[in-house]
Amino acid sequence: MGLQARRDERWDRPEGGSRLPEFEVFFRAHYRAVARLAHNVLGDFQAAQDVAQEVFLAAYRRFPGDYEQAAGWVRVAAVHSALNVLRGDRRRDKRQLLVQMVGSPPSVEDTVIEREARAELRRVLARLPRRSAAVLVMRHGGMSYVEIAEALGVKAGHVGTLLRRAESALRKEIDRETHS
Amino acid sequence: MRHIPDGVLRRLDDEPLAVPDKVIDHVSACERCGARRAEIARDTELAARLLSAPQLVHDTDIAWARLRRELHRRPDEEPGRRRRPTSVGRRGTRLPRVSLRTGMVIAALGIVLAGSAVAASLTTVFAPTHVAPLSLSQSDLQSITAFMGLGDRRPLGGFATPSGSTTFRFGTITWSSGPAHPAPSRAAAAAEAGFPVSLPARLPAGVGAVRQFIVQPRANATVKFNSTAASLGGSSVTLDAGPAVVAEYSGATSGTDVPTLGVATMRRPTALSSGASLSQIEAFLLGQPGIPAQLVEEVRLLGDLRTTLPVPVPPGASVHSVQVAGWPGVVLADSSNAAAAVVWEDGRGMLHVVAGLLDTRDVLNVADQLG
Numbered sequence: 001m002g003l004q005a006r007r008d009e010r011w012d013r014p015e016g017g018s019r020l021p022e023f024e025v026f027f028r029a030h031y032r033a034v035a036r037l038a039h040n041v042l043g044d045f046q047a048a049q050d051v052a053q054e055v056f057l058a059a060y061r062r063f064p065g066d067y068e069q070a071a072g073w074v075r076v077a078a079v080h081s082a083l084n085v086l087r088g089d090r091r092r093d094k095r096q097l098l099v100q101m102v103g104s105p106p107s108v109e110d111t112v113i114e115r116e117a118r119a120e121l122r123r124v125l126a127r128l129p130r131r132s133a134a135v136l137v138m139r140h141g142g143m144s145y146v147e148i149a150e151a152l153g154v155k156a157g158h159v160g161t162l163l164r165r166a167e168s169a170l171r172k173e174i175d176r177e178t179h180s
Numbered sequence: 181m182r183h184i185p186d187g188v189l190r191r192l193d194d195e196p197l198a199v200p201d202k203v204i205d206h207v208s209a210c211e212r213c214g215a216r217r218a219e220i221a222r223d224t225e226l227a228a229r230l231l232s233a234p235q236l237v238h239d240t241d242i243a244w245a246r247l248r249r250e251l252h253r254r255p256d257e258e259p260g261r262r263r264r265p266t267s268v269g270r271r272g273t274r275l276p277r278v279s280l281r282t283g284m285v286i287a288a289l290g291i292v293l294a295g296s297a298v299a300a301s302l303t304t305v306f307a308p309t310h311v312a313p314l315s316l317s318q319s320d321l322q323s324i325t326a327f328m329g330l331g332d333r334r335p336l337g338g339f340a341t342p343s344g345s346t347t348f349r350f351g352t353i354t355w356s357s358g359p360a361h362p363a364p365s366r367a368a369a370a371a372e373a374g375f376p377v378s379l380p381a382r383l384p385a386g387v388g389a390v391r392q393f394i395v396q397p398r399a400n401a402t403v404k405f406n407s408t409a410a411s412l413g414g415s416s417v418t419l420d421a422g423p424a425v426v427a428e429y430s431g432a433t434s435g436t437d438v439p440t441l442g443v444a445t446m447r448r449p450t451a452l453s454s455g456a457s458l459s460q461i462e463a464f465l466l467g468q469p470g471i472p473a474q475l476v477e478e479v480r481l482l483g484d485l486r487t488t489l490p491v492p493v494p495p496g497a498s499v500h501s502v503q504v505a506g507w508p509g510v511v512l513a514d515s516s517n518a519a520a521a522v523v524w525e526d527g528r529g530m531l532h533v534v535a536g537l538l539d540t541r542d543v544l545n546v547a548d549q550l551g
Contacts, residue, residue: 020251024244031240040231046498049243056247121230140231145195156198161187167223174226 019065026067027056034078037141041082041125041133043118051081076151079137086126124173132166139163183210189217193224239501350409357399357422362392366427369393373423375530377445380549383429384542387441391430396446398422412464421449429536441536441546448489448529489531491523500540504532504547513540522547 034055039048055077063070125133131152138148139159148163149156184203192199192207207213343356363369370377372395379390400420405412424446431440466476491510493499500511502522509524520543521535534547 020248024248027244027247028240031243035243045500052243053247053250057250060251118230136227136231139194140228145191145198158187160189160191160194161185164186164190164220164223167190167220167227170227170230171223174230 022065022067023060026059026070030071030074031056033142034074037075037078037137038082040137040141041079041086041122043122047085048082051078051085055081072147072150075138075141075143075147076134079134079141080130082137083125083130083133086122120174120177124170124177127173128166128169131162132169135159135162136166136170184213184216186216186220189213189220190224192217193221242501350412351403351405353401353403355399355401358397360394360396363395363425364393366390366393369395369425369427372397373425373445375445375447377425377427378550379427379443380546382545382549383441384536384538384545386432387536387538388430388432390427391439392428394426394428396422396424396426410464415454417451417453419449419451422446441534441538443546443550444533444535446531446533448525448531489525502544504544505550509547511540511544 031052035048035052038051038055039045042048042051055074058077059067059070059074062073125136128136135148135152138151139145143151145156145159148159152159152162154162184207188199188203189207192204196204207217345352345354347353363372366377366379377393398420399422400418402416402418404416405414407413424444427443428439429441429443465471491512493512496515497512498515500513502509502511502524504522504524505526507524507526509522511520511522513520518539519535519537520540521533522540522543523531523533524547525531532547532550534543534550536543536546538546
């Protein structure tokens with residue numbers, strides 16, 4: 001597209017620029033999936049973009065030229081980084097987290113309900129065991145059982161068990177939030 | 181056969197082909213396993229509902245540009261010690277609170293002026309087909325004002341009078357336009373503007389009826405370069421913008437006089453240049469000392485300036501790229517998401533702005549009805 005062609009003509013490459021075109025191909029193929037995973041955890045567009053940026057910066061240094069292996073890694077890194085942000089925020093200032101996740105005063109009733117549900121989800125994700133939270137986000141972010149198994153270092157047959165436990169724990173925590 | 185473990189029942193819903201047939205047969209026949217499967221499915225449905233929220237599309241071009249900038253800036257820095265990258269939405273403070281009408285006027289002026297600045301500066305023929313965000317900081321604006329030699333006379337906030345002329349460092353700017361005025365009805369506004377005015381059929385909660393239509397007549401501005409502009413001397417660029425119609429909505433609660441929503445429609449701005457080529461103008465202006473490097477970078481990232489209308493992003497605003505009825509658009513929101521705007525150009529060469537004291541979702545819902 002025009003934007004791309006124009007940019008490549010004019011810009012000097014940074015150090016290590018010889019692998020930048022290849023990295024750009026990798027970035028463009030996986031950025032949206034990575035940002036979406038982070039968004040599923042954080043519920044915040046800008047914060048998800050920040051996490052995705054950090055993940056790809058790390059990937060650029062970690063995988064010099066071999067991006068085949070990096071596709072799964074960036075997804076897992078996005079989930080864990082986003083969970084770190086979520087838990088870090090929670091530790092720093094629980095109240096601030098609520099404000100951040102809920103956002104502005106709602107304007108429509110169904111939006112209110114939806115936002116409250118999402119804020120509730122962030123709180124619950126922050127409380128769940130890390131592996132449970134990660135497997136939930138990965139599966140419902142579109143990763144297959146095989147991809148999740150590779151990411152977590154378990155057999156694919158075990159993913160169903162982890163996922164079942166995680167979804168059960170999620171429901172119990174949601175019930176607890178609702179009745180507290 | 182023993183009862184089926186929960187993990188296998190869970191996978192049965194997601195990847196049934198990965199589960200042996202004998203397991204499927206057992207679940208079909210076993211009341212206990214069937215009941216557990218139903219319970220598992222309820223938990224799955226809850227998780228899916230909570231975790232599969234609709235999202236705006238993340239813009240890969242913008243993200244790549246940002247990442248590339250980071251790699252340029254600190255190529256050797258370890259990721260662990262890396263400062264959190266600066267996002268467009270965090271370059272400054274939050275948006276000042278302004279009235280909707282003021283906001284709409286600022287937005288319209290911003291679009292026209294950004295189009296003017298870029299078109300007048302960088303193109304020979306400017307006929308944008310789509311919009312793209314251009315991040316502007318307060319210092320960027322001050323630098324441009326200083327660079328242009330406008331001082332306090334003509335800050336980049338619009339022209340003070342309907343017509344007139346002024347000098348700047350490299351020549352003169354002459355402009356003319358009629359004043360914005362109310363129209364008695366939608367039909368009258370459309371007749372005066374010369375194009376149909378589409379309005380949303382369904383309004384967000386809190387938004388009342390249209391309280392007035394405002395028509396901004398067509399405006400044009402000509403930039404004539406003098407000899408101080410080196411190779412551009414003697415050439416001129418003429419920008420043509422408008423007309424525009426703004427439908428202003430009142431609040432839903434009676435007695436409140438605060439407008440909550442504005443829907444603006446205008447013809448896309450165009451520009452014609454004589455005497456200088458695109459590459460000459462671009463090389464001259466972007467090569468001038470005093471133009472912030474980051475702004476130059478942002479302008480270059482816009483791509484083909486002949487077909488791209490930059491939407492200025494004020495400091496503190498967040499920006500997302502979206503599709504509005506299939507056309508690329510830009511969504512701006514203040515940091516609390518209490519006020520938002522979406523700008524897009526449709527395939528008929530009309531530019532649309534929906535802005536209001538609403539959240540992003542509400543303005544997008546309105547925009548989608550206009551597409």
